[in-house]
Amino acid sequence: xxxxxxxxxxxxxxxxxxxxxxxxxxxxxxxxxxxxxxxxxxxxxxxxxxxxxxxxxxxxxxxxxxxxxxxxxxxxxxxxxxxxxxxxxxxxxxxxxxxxxxxxxxxxxxxxxxxxxxxxxxxxxxxxxxxxxxxxxxxxxxxxxxxxxxxxxxxxxxxxxxxxxxxxxxxxxxxxxxxxxxxxxxxxxxxxxxxxxxxxxxxxxxxxxxxxxxxxxxxxxxxxxxxxxxxxxxxxxxxxxxxxxxxxxxxxxxxxxxxxxxxxxxxxxxxxxxxxxxxxxxxxxxxxxxxxxxxxxxxxxxxxxxxxxxxxxxxxxxxxxxxxxxxxxxxxxxxxxxxxxxxxxxxxxxxxxxxxxxxxxxxxxxxxxxxxxxxxxxxxxxxxxxxxxxxxxx
Amino acid sequence: xxxxxxxxxxxxxxxxxxxxxxxxxxxxxxxxxxxxxxxxxxxxxxxxxxxxxxxxxxxxxxxxxxxxxxxxxxxxxxxxxxxxxxxxxxxxxxxxxxxxxxxxxxxxxxxxxxxxxxxxxxxxxxxxxxxxxxxxxxxxxxxxxxxxxxxxxxxxxxxxxxxxxxxxxxxxxxxxxxxxxxxxxxxxxxxxxxxxxxxxxxxxxxxxxxxxxxxxxxxxxxxxxxxxxxxxxxxxxxxxxxxxxxxxxxxxxxxxxxxxxxxxxxxxxxxxxxxxxxxxxxxxxxxxxxxxxxxxxxxxxxxxxxxxxxxxxxxxxxxxxxxxxxxxxxxxxxxxxxxxxxxxxxxxxxxxxxxxx
Numbered sequence: 122x123x124x125x126x127x128x129x130x131x132x133x134x135x136x137x138x139x140x141x142x143x144x145x146x147x148x149x150x151x152x153x154x155x156x157x158x159x160x161x162x163x164x165x166x167x168x169x170x171x172x173x174x175x176x177x178x179x180x181x182x183x184x185x186x187x188x189x190x191x192x193x194x195x196x197x198x199x200x201x202x203x204x205x206x207x208x209x210x211x212x213x214x215x216x217x218x219x220x221x222x223x224x225x226x227x228x229x230x231x232x233x234x235x236x237x238x239x240x241x242x243x244x245x246x247x248x249x250x251x252x253x254x255x256x257x258x259x260x261x262x263x264x265x266x267x268x269x270x271x272x273x274x275x276x277x278x279x280x281x282x283x284x285x286x287x288x289x290x291x292x293x294x295x296x297x298x299x300x301x302x303x304x305x306x307x308x309x310x311x312x313x314x315x316x317x318x319x320x321x322x323x324x325x326x327x328x329x330x331x332x333x334x335x336x337x338x339x340x341x342x343x344x345x346x347x348x349x350x351x352x353x354x355x356x357x358x359x360x361x362x363x364x365x366x367x368x369x370x371x372x373x374x375x376x377x378x379x380x381x382x383x384x385x386x387x388x389x390x391x392x393x394x395x396x397x398x399x400x401x402x403x404x405x406x407x408x409x410x411x412x413x414x415x416x417x418x419x420x421x422x423x424x425x426x427x428x429x430x431x432x433x434x435x436x437x438x439x440x441x442x443x444x445x446x447x448x449x450x451x452x453x454x455x456x457x458x459x460x461x462x463x464x465x466x467x468x469x470x471x472x473x474x475x476x477x478x479x480x481x482x483x484x485x486x487x488x489x490x491x492x493x494x495x496x497x498x499x500x501x502x503x504x505x506x507x508x509x510x511x512x513x514x515x
Numbered sequence: 516x517x518x519x520x521x522x523x524x525x526x527x528x529x530x531x532x533x534x535x536x537x538x539x540x541x542x543x544x545x546x547x548x549x550x551x552x553x554x555x556x557x558x559x560x561x562x563x564x565x566x567x568x569x570x571x572x573x574x575x576x577x578x579x580x581x582x583x584x585x586x587x588x589x590x591x592x593x594x595x596x597x598x599x600x601x602x603x604x605x606x607x608x609x610x611x612x613x614x615x616x617x618x619x620x621x622x623x624x625x626x627x628x629x630x631x632x633x634x635x636x637x638x639x640x641x642x643x644x645x646x647x648x649x650x651x652x653x654x655x656x657x658x659x660x661x662x663x664x665x666x667x668x669x670x671x672x673x674x675x676x677x678x679x680x681x682x683x684x685x686x687x688x689x690x691x692x693x694x695x696x697x698x699x700x701x702x703x704x705x706x707x708x709x710x711x712x713x714x715x716x717x718x719x720x721x722x723x724x725x726x727x728x729x730x731x732x733x734x735x736x737x738x739x740x741x742x743x744x745x746x747x748x749x750x751x752x753x754x755x756x757x758x759x760x761x762x763x764x765x766x767x768x769x770x771x772x773x774x775x776x777x778x779x780x781x782x783x784x785x786x787x788x789x790x791x792x793x794x795x796x797x798x799x800x801x802x803x804x805x806x807x808x809x810x811x812x813x814x815x816x817x818x819x820x821x822x823x824x825x826x827x828x829x830x831x832x833x834x835x836x837x838x839x840x841x842x843x844x845x846x847x848x849x850x851x852x853x854x855x856x857x858x859x860x861x862x863x864x865x866x867x868x869x870x871x872x
Contacts, residue, residue, distance in 0.1 A: 273546045273547065275546055276544065276545050280542070283542070292542055294544060
């Protein structure tokens with residue numbers, strides 16, 4: 122690598138330019154959320170190498186921008202190259218080195234969070250137990266059958282990304298294959314109504330789909346909305362067709378027979394099973410008197426972990442998440458209508474698994490300590506350099 | 516100055532790229548504890564606990580005209596459509612269209628469920644009759660119920676009022692319902708009725724246009740509509756207010772119009788209707804005895820007697836048939852220029868004879 126290139130990569134000017142670009146990316150990324158929604162804006166502005174900003178409603182790319190990955194990587198590169206080529210170790214600079222180490226930890230920690238953190242949702246009604254959480258974004262086409270015992274299911278789950286029109290889904294454990302006839306990222310399935318749908322055929326030939334129609338919907342991008350995918354699949358045993366089935370995120374499992382056993386077909390949020398179970402015992406929903414502003418959402422849950430021989434109750438409420446088994450459970454949503462109607466309350470917990478969750482805390486502490494050390498060193502030098510006061514003549 | 520032994524930064528960048536693109540999605544195979552979850556049966560799907568809250572804006576056009584002020588809500592599960600209307604002071608009413616298999620428990624059970632929601636006692640089968648009002652959904656007669664609560668159930672302040680129309684449609688039953696604060700629902704009632712009338716009942720046009728080529732049968736007896744054979748040359752016409760079906764008879768001198776409508780009870784009476792028709796072609800009113808004397812009776816394919824009148828004015832002529840059957844009056848009316856009416860008289864009589872309720 123040429124000396125010039127190294128000089129460029131280690132220059133303070135590059136740092137300043139990159140910080141300015143970072144501010145621009147954050148600014149336009151925040152603006153972009155108004156039209157793209159949080160998740161799309163995150164992908165587009167921050168989890169990208171290059172991007173551009175377009176005003177709402179325009180298709181012309183107005184402001185070309187570096188993506189978050191590019192700015193972050195270059196900042197990291199800039200800092201590391203500067204350390205290798207320019208900075209020289211000395212105790213008097215230990216504070217600067219610590220500060221830079223903290224910044225590197227912040228940048229790397231963010232990259233790790235980005236790659237490794239997983240968010241999902243555990244939603245249940247009072248009295249229900251859950252040993253899994255569900256993705257709030259991703260769905261899977263799951264095929265289930267008895268695993269040989271009365272309590273276990275064998276599951277073969279195809280991610281929604283594979284459920285595309287024309288695709289054939291097969292697996293060694295399945296005595297049949299699925300041919301995807303139609304698929305939608307977001308659609309609603311509903312009963313085939315007499316007046317509205319008489320000139321439309323049912324969605325499928327078998328199961329619920331034989332009495333239902335599927336209404337495609339525009340894909341949702343905002344945080345409050347959620348896509349519910351749907352598909353029509355044909356089940357084939359060799360050359361023999363068992364008919365078509367409608368699968369939708371809004372449907373309960375549907376049963377069919379193949380290979381001498383009962384199978385169930387379900388299009389559901391991707392599940393992540395845990396080695397422990399939570400039972401929702403009680404939900405509490407309080408608002409400030411006379412308003413709808415929530416004062417307290419609280420879920421009392423029972424943790425049962427047979428491996429750890431643990432069985433205890435905890436309260437999860439706003440700003441008081443449960444950290445357990447590498448997961449953090451935040452109080453997320455609460456079904457208020459059911460509570461008002463005297464039914465069983467529902468609660469949704471956001472489940473976050475982030476192995477590098479400590480990195481930003483640690484990074485900030487190291488940066489803070491580094492600054493303190495550096496200021497301390499400067500203060501020490503200043504004090505020792507001050508000449509001793511001379512006695513003043515009377 | 517130390518020089519890096521390898522282009523470490525480049526390696527780092529590359530690693531970042533590789534990791535960033537490494538969100539693998541593959542088939543997962545695992546065993547999981549079985550959940551005692553009910554299997555989906557037939558008909559409407561119940562939304563799961565994690566079901567969608569998707570935006571109403573993406574819905575395709577509904578087969579009716581949505582009254583002003585009604586805000587579309589996400590429809591889900593059994594609801595085909597859902598609307599909400601709100602007053603400035605926070606009072607609101609919910610409007611829903613639900614389609615269910617079969618009779619879904621029967622009329623009495625449904626009416627009593629709505630009465631229960633309004634805080635009223637259940638009715639008996641005998642009392643149900645008095646609670647019915649006839650109305651029209653699209654071009655079909657429906658039964659309308661208006662239920663007004665007595666106790667302030669909503670926020671302990673407001674009484675509940677429910678308007679509900681039941682439309683039997685083949686294997687299914689469609690419920691159009693508006694429920695909410697008493698005064699608001701009462702104020703919205705004209706809009707509710709107009710909405711019901713605007714409902715597009717697709718099947719009739721479909722079958723009629725298919726029938727236009729020759730004398731085909733109307734498709735079904737859904738919603739209590741009779742079967743009929745459409746004479747050749749008659750073309751299905753678009754929906755019209757208060758009509759269950761319309762046909763057009765093209766002619767160079769001016770098209771003829773055939774309408775089919777139905778009203779509960781005697782529909783105002785034979786005499787009033789015939790005299791209204793007489794007025795339309797410029798004839799003076801008659802008394803009932805004369806009307807009956809000048810009319811003739813045909814027997815329909817279903818064995819019901821149809822009273823046939825032929826009212827010839829100077830400019831236009833009406834051929835009308837009235838069938839009173841099961842507490843419902845059916846009106847079949849051909850209006851055309853005198854020559855065209857004369858030409859179509861046999862076809863019209865054939866049409867009336869083909870009726871099968």
